[in-house]
Amino acid sequence: MNPQQNHFIDVNQLRVGLYVHLDLGWMDHPFTFSNFKLKDEEQIATIKKVGLKRLRYDPNRSDCDPLPMPEPILSPRGPLVEPPMEPVSHDRHQPDPGLRLQELQHALDESEKKFLAAANVAKQVTRNILTQTQTSLQQANTLIEGMVDSVLGESDIAIYAMSGNRSGDEHFNHPLNVTTLALMLSKSMDMSEELARTLGLAALFHDIGKIEIPNRLLMKTEPLTKAEQSFMEQHSEIGARIAKQCGMSAEVVELILHHHEYADGSGYPKRLKMNDISLLARLLAIVNVYDNLCNPALTNKALTPYEALAYMFAHQRSKFDESLLKRLIKCLGVYPPGSVVQLSTGLHGIVVSVNMDKPLRPFVMVHDPASSTEESQLIDLRDDPSINISLCLKPSQLPEDAMHFLKPRKRLSYFISKDNQIAS
Numbered sequence: 105m106n107p108q109q110n111h112f113i114d115v116n117q118l119r120v121g122l123y124v125h126l127d128l129g130w131m132d133h134p135f136t137f138s139n140f141k142l143k144d145e146e147q148i149a150t151i152k153k154v155g156l157k158r159l160r161y162d163p164n165r166s167d168c169d170p171l172p173m174p175e176p177i178l179s180p181r182g183p184l185v186e187p188p189m190e191p192v193s194h195d196r197h198q199p200d201p202g203l204r205l206q207e208l209q210h211a212l213d214e215s216e217k218k219f220l221a222a223a224n225v226a227k228q229v230t231r232n233i234l235t236q237t238q239t240s241l242q243q244a245n246t247l248i249e250g251m252v253d254s255v256l257g258e259s260d261i262a263i264y265a266m267s268g269n270r271s272g273d274e275h276f277n278h279p280l281n282v283t284t285l286a287l288m289l290s291k292s293m294d295m296s297e298e299l300a301r302t303l304g305l306a307a308l309f310h311d312i313g314k315i316e317i318p319n320r321l322l323m324k325t326e327p328l329t330k331a332e333q334s335f336m337e338q339h340s341e342i343g344a345r346i347a348k349q350c351g352m353s354a355e356v357v358e359l360i361l362h363h364h365e366y367a368d369g370s371g372y373p374k375r376l377k378m379n380d381i382s383l384l385a386r387l388l389a390i391v392n393v394y395d396n397l398c399n400p401a402l403t404n405k406a407l408t409p410y411e412a413l414a415y416m417f418a419h420q421r422s423k424f425d426e427s428l429l430k431r432l433i434k435c436l437g438v439y440p441p442g443s444v445v446q447l448s449t450g451l452h453g454i455v456v457s458v459n460m461d462k463p464l465r466p467f468v469m470v471h472d473p474a475s476s477t478e479e480s481q482l483i484d485l486r487d488d489p490s491i492n493i494s495l496c497l498k499p500s501q502l503p504e505d506a507m508h509f510l511k512p513r514k515r516l517s518y519f520i521s522k523d524n525q526i527a528s
Contacts, residue, residue, distance in 0.1 A: 111160060111161055111162065111163055112158050112159065112160055112161075113158060113159065113161050113170045114157070114158050114173060115151065115152055115156055115157055115158060115159065116171070116173070117170035117171045117172070117173060118142065118148045118151065118152075118170070118171070119142070119148070119168060119170065119171050120142050120143065120144060120145065120148070120168075121141065121142060121166060121167035121168040122141070122142050122161050122166045122167075122168065122170060123139070123140070123141045123142075123161060123162040123165035123166045123253075123257070124139065124140065124141075124142060124151070124159055124160065124161045124162075125139040125159065125160040125161065125162070125257075126139065126151070126154075126156070126159060127159065127160060133150075133151075133154050134150060135147075135150075139162075139253060139254060139257050139258070140250060140253055141165065141166070141167070141253070162257065165253075165257060209482055212264055212456060212457070214521055215264045215266070215519045215520075215521040216264075216266055216519075218519055218521065219266055219280075219517060219519040222247060222251070222280055222519070223276075223277045223280055223517075225243055225244075225247045226247065226277050226279055226280040226283075226308060227277060228240070228243065229241075229243050229244040229247070229308070230279060230308075230309065230312060230315075233309070233312060233346070233350060234315070234346070234350075237350050237351070240350075241350060241351065241352070244305060244308055244309070245301075245305065247308070248283070248301055248304035248305050248308060249301060251283065251284075251287055251304060251520070252287060252290075252297055252300045252301050252304055253297075254520065254521070255287045255288070255290070255291050255300070255520055256290070256291060256295075256297055256300060261288070261291060261520050261521065262457050262458070262460075262520070262521060263284070263285075263288050263435070263436070263441055263457070263458065263518055263519070263520050264441055264456060264457050264518065264519055264520075264521065265440075265441035265442035265454070265455065265456055265457075265516060265517070265518060266513070266516075266517040266518070266519065276399065276513075276515035276516075276517050277517070278311065278395060278396075278399060279307065279308050279309070279310065279311060280308070280517075281395045281399070281516070281517060281518055282307045282308075282310060282388070282391050282392050282395055283304050283307040283308050284518045284519055284520055285391035285394065285395065285432075285518065286303050286304065286307045286387060286388060286391050287300060287303070287304055287307075287520065288435050288520055289387055289391065289428070289431060289432060289435060290303055290304075290387075291520075292431055292434070292435050293431070299384065302353065302355045302356055302359070302384065303359070303384050303387065303388065305352065305356050306355075306356045306359035306360055306363070306384070306388060307359075307388060307391075309343065309347060309352070309356070309360060310343065310359070310360050310363045310388060310392065311339065311343065312343045312346050312347065312360065313338070313339035313340060313341065313342030313343025313344070313345075313346060313360070314339045314342075314343075315346075316339070316342050317335070317336060317338075317339055317342075321335065321336060322401075323401065325401070325402060337364070337372045337373060338373070340360065340361055340362070340363060340364050340372065340373050341361065341373050343360045343361070344357050344358070344360045344361035347360050355384075358382065358385070359382070359384055359385050359388055361373070362374070362376065362381055362382065362385035362388075362389075363385060363388045363389055363392055364389065364392075365381045365385060365386075365389060366389060366423040366424065367381065367386065367422065367423055367424055367425055368422045368423050370423060371389070371423070378425065383425075386424065386425040386428055387425075387428055389423075389424065390416075390424050390425070390428050390429055390432055391432065393416065393420070393423075393424075394412055394413070394416065394432065395516075397411075397412040397415065397416070398412050398442070398516050399515045399516055403514040403515065406514070406515075408442075408443055408444065408496055408497070408498055409436065409439075409440035409441070409442050409443045409455075409516065410438075410439060410440065410443050410496040411496070412440075413432070413433050413436065413440060416429060417429060417433065434463075435458075436458065437455075437458035437459075437460075437463040437466055438463045438464055439455045439458075439463075439464075439466050439493055439496065440455065440458070441455055441456060441457055441458060441466075441516075441518060442454065442455065442513075442516040442518070443455040443496055444496070444497045444498065444499050444501075444502060444510075444512055445468060445493045445494075445495065445496055445497065446493070446494050446495040446497055447468070447470070447491055447492065447493060447494060448490075448491055448492045448493075448494050449491055451470050451471065451472055452470070452471050452497070452502055452503065452506040452510065453468040453469050453470035453471060453483075453510065454468065454469045454510055454512060455467070455468055456468065456469050456482070459484070459485075459486055462485075462486055464485075464492075464493070465484075465485035465486045466485060466493075467482060467483070467484050467485070468482075468483055468485060468493075469481070469482055469510065470482070470483055471505070471506045471509040471510050473505055473506075499512035499513075499514075
């Protein structure tokens with residue numbers, strides 16, 4: 105399907121099997137995702153109650169054609185025909201910066217709500233996989249299917265760092281972060297839906313083997329002994345065994361087994377090298393390491409996103425598929441979402457999203473002590489060439505007032521949503 109072409113249908117043409125897009129805000133509909141395949145008549149009835157008169161659908165991702173338009177109701181004056189609605193369009197050559205920032209703020213709000221819903225499901229399925237296996241697998245597959253459809257079903261996506269008031273450190277979920285980052289890369293690689301779903305499910309359950317590792321070992325703050333490290337490394341094999349017992353596919357089982365294998369043979373459990381590790385396992389290993397560097401067990405050991413990417417490229421490049429590592433850096437940008445920065449103006453802020461066309465000029469949530477408003481100011485660095493990022497900082501390096509205002513998180517959480525930005 106041409107990503108630039110939209111197909112619109114009347115709400116009365118809906119039928120089970122159509123893949124639809126609800127161009128509404130998160131608060132305006134009750135579904136987990138804004139684009140999905142209709143599975144039953146109840147979903148159709150819910151959409152009609154929302155009040156949409158017409159909506160977008162994707163014929164290439166649908167199982168059937170829309171229903172024919174109902175016959176118009178006749179009146180003494182003839183058929184009642186509503187004038188066709190023109191699709192909303194924007195002049196991409198003369199974007200409105202204010203509108204662009206409003207749309208980004210809306211996208212941030214939507215992503216945070218979506219993140220909270222996904223984080224709750226991710227915690228439930230990993231907690232209950234052994235006691236409620238079938239229900240957990242069904243929930244996990246629904247979550248991954250929705251994420252894959254959202255990522256691959258849109259022509260443009262963006263990755264956001266959670267920085268609002270609805271979620272906090274307690275909602276951090278490493279498996280969900282790894283899933284989000286993995287699917288972001290799958291989008292950049294034009295991966296098929298089938299492979300992306302396999303990757304997503306493996307990412308969600310990649311650490312499931314740790315349920316058999318004692319908490320005293322998982323939470324230990326001192327360096328592990330050689331025996332403890334050896335025991336810890338067994339979580340990959342334990343996870344693969346659990347995944348197989350639960351009925352996950354052989355492909356998912358293999359990815360869970362190999363998510364700590366590295367290209368130089370230094371990984372585990374098999375000490376495989378590059379050509380013996382599948383592409384998806386190499387991808388999973390990279391995003392897993394990145395999130396562990398940004399979100400280690402001890403938060404005071406955390407690297408900033410900027411530091412993590414720089415460290416991986418400078419000191420760990422031999423461990424990874426370098427082409428995938430470069431792709432991760434390109435997707436996350438020079439200043440990845442979640443980076444705490446100081447601008448050339450002296451103001452401090454947090455990068456919330458990347459401008460893919462200009463990776464040095466991201467969107468930044470800024471603290472301006474001279475501002476009379478208590479809300480953070482969202483700026484697009486593309487709009488003012490005179491302002492640059494001067495430094496990447498650790499959160500602890502923020503001045504006290506900026507720290508209180510921006511409230512940087514100890515743990516970074518990411519989520520992907522449709523890119524609502526208007527390109528310059």
